[in-house]
Amino acid sequence: MWLWIVVGACALILVWFAVTGILFFGGLHRLSEKKQKTLQKNTPSLLPALDAYRGVMDTGRDWFLSQKRETVLISAHDGISLHAEILEAADAVGTVLLMHGYRGSAISDFGAVFRFYHEHGYHIVVPDERACGKSGGAYITLGVKESLDCKAWTEFIASRYGELPIFLDGVSMGATTVMMATARGLPENVRGVIADCGFTSPWEIICAVLRETKLVPVFPFAYLAKAFARMFAGFGLTELSATDAMKACQIPVFFAHGKRDRFVPYEMTVKNFGACAAPKELFTVEEAGHGMCYLVRPHEYEERILAFFAKCLEGSPYARSVKR
Numbered sequence: 378m379w380l381w382i383v384v385g386a387c388a389l390i391l392v393w394f395a396v397t398g399i400l401f402f403g404g405l406h407r408l409s410e411k412k413q414k415t416l417q418k419n420t421p422s423l424l425p426a427l428d429a430y431r432g433v434m435d436t437g438r439d440w441f442l443s444q445k446r447e448t449v450l451i452s453a454h455d456g457i458s459l460h461a462e463i464l465e466a467a468d469a470v471g472t473v474l475l476m477h478g479y480r481g482s483a484i485s486d487f488g489a490v491f492r493f494y495h496e497h498g499y500h501i502v503v504p505d506e507r508a509c510g511k512s513g514g515a516y517i518t519l520g521v522k523e524s525l526d527c528k529a530w531t532e533f534i535a536s537r538y539g540e541l542p543i544f545l546d547g548v549s550m551g552a553t554t555v556m557m558a559t560a561r562g563l564p565e566n567v568r569g570v571i572a573d574c575g576f577t578s579p580w581e582i583i584c585a586v587l588r589e590t591k592l593v594p595v596f597p598f599a600y601l602a603k604a605f606a607r608m609f610a611g612f613g614l615t616e617l618s619a620t621d622a623m624k625a626c627q628i629p630v631f632f633a634h635g636k637r638d639r640f641v642p643y644e645m646t647v648k649n650f651g652a653c654a655a656p657k658e659l660f661t662v663e664e665a666g667h668g669m670c671y672l673v674r675p676h677e678y679e680e681r682i683l684a685f686f687a688k689c690l691e692g693s694p695y696a697r698s699v700k701r
Contacts, residue, residue, distance in 0.1 A: 405517045405610060407508040408480070426637070426666040430489070433672060438488035441503075444495075449502075451533050454525045457513035461504035461530065464491070470498040471542035471568075471686075472534050476527055478549030478668060479517065482510050486548050489671055493679055500538065504530055506551070516610035519579035520550055521617050524557035535564040542690060546571040548668045549641060553577075556619035556649065559626045569689035570626075571682065573633040574668050577645045578618030579606075585642055623653040630657045631685045635665025635673070658685060 427434070447463045473494045477486040483503040494501055506523050507514035517523075527545065534543055543566050547555035552575025559570060576582035583602060587595050603614045623630070630653050634646035643661075650659050660681050665673040 405508075405519075405606070407515050407517075426669060427672075430669070430672040434485070434488040436488075437491050438484050441484065441488065441491040441501075449533070451529055453507065453514075453522070453529055455522070457507060459504060459507065459513070459526055459529065460511035461502055463503070464495060464501040466495050466498050466500050468498060469500050469538070469541060471544060472500040472502060472538055473544045473546055474502045474504070474527070474530055474534065474555075476504065476523070476545065476547035476551030476554045477506060477509070478547075478551050479519075480509065481549070481551075486551070486668065487546075489675070490546075497683065499544075500534075500541075502530060502534060506554070516612075517550075518606075518610055518612045519582065519614070520553040520557050520619070521579060521612040523550070523554040524561055524617070527554050527558040528561040528563060531558070531563050531567055535566055540566050542566055542568040542693070544569045544571065544686065544689070546573075547575065548573045549575065551575075553582075553619045556626075556630070557617055557622045559628050559630075560617070560622035563628070567628060568693075569685060570628055570630045571633070571685075572619075572630055572646070572649065573670060574635065574638055574641050575619055575632075575646065575649065576641045577620045577648055578615065580614040581618075581645070582641065583614065585645075586640075589639070619649050620652045623649050623655075626653055626655040629655050629685070629689050631660065631682065632657065633660040633662070633670045633678070635662045635667065635670050637663075637665060638667045640667040656688070 441464065444464050447465070449461050449463055451459050453459050475483045475487045477483045482505060487503070491501060504526070505512040506517070507526055508517045531543055531545070543564065545555040545558065545567065547553070552572040555570050556572050556575055576585075580599070580603070584595050584599050587593060587599060606612055606614050632646050632650045632653075634643050636643050646659070650657060658681070660670065660678065662670045662673050671678045
């Protein structure tokens with residue numbers, strides 16, 4: 378009898394590892410170029426509320442792609458190649474660095490806001506995050522290594538444009554990335570951060586998604602994923618959190634989150650906002666789903682962002698340069 382118990386326990390453990398492996402590699406390992414394009418094309422169907430705004434997103438994307446852009450490659454701290462496109466503005470008053478979400482692209486995630494930033498005098502830097510698009514890397518790390526990549530982009534921008542103000546804008550995982558980046562030691566001319574529907578930490582979002590989807594229980598699968606992340610992707614699910622970064626943050630942060638978000642809980646932004654030690658604002662949109670605050674309330678969002686930029690630049694030579 379004991380033999381069967383041992384065999385059964387071993388079989389159960391093997392099943393746990395197999396299921397965790399499928400979820401881990403399926404969730405964080407780089408997709409083929411074909412699968413990435415298919416996923417981005419199907420984003421509105423995966424998030425049905427986005428479908429009503431497909432026209433706005435497509436128009437913004439097409440406008441961006443019609444502009445004269447520059448391709449840039451830099452090296453990450455671990456040697457992988459990072460790719461971005463830059464759209465420069467005439468008589469620029471600053472630069473906005475746009476960090477996209479999980480398995481996304483800046484073209485899809487920020488299509489609606491490109492023209493807004495550009496027409497208000499901002500260079501736009503549009504990276505592919507690691508393991509996405511044309512950037513290198515085998516694994517998405519839910520903001521941990523991406524925050525170091527974000528720092529590398531700010532250093533590149535500062536070396537290229539000198540003292541021009543830099544603003545970081547991130548959505549979903551990109552929001553977590555820019556919040557974490559504030560703990561990495563950024564150039565002094567990074568003047569503000571926009572964190573739209575970011576999660577608190579890799580560990581907490583994985584647990585939240587498992588609880589919400591009820592696909593598998595948090596225990597043991599989140600704990601096995603924690604071990605897999607360290608073994609295969611070289612990062613810890615608990616080594617860095619946006620909430621902890623916010624506790625020491627000295628850069629003003631504009632938080633945004635829709636209360637109908639079914640992917641990243643609204644309460645995570647409330648937690649990050651409460652922890653933030655820097656000057657901060659919270660923009661809540663009652664009827665917005667995940668990453669949809671701008672789409673649902675574009676004019677109010679734009680006014681709030683321009684006012685935020687103006688506050689961030691008070692007392693600087695660029696204070697009067699914010700175009701309202």
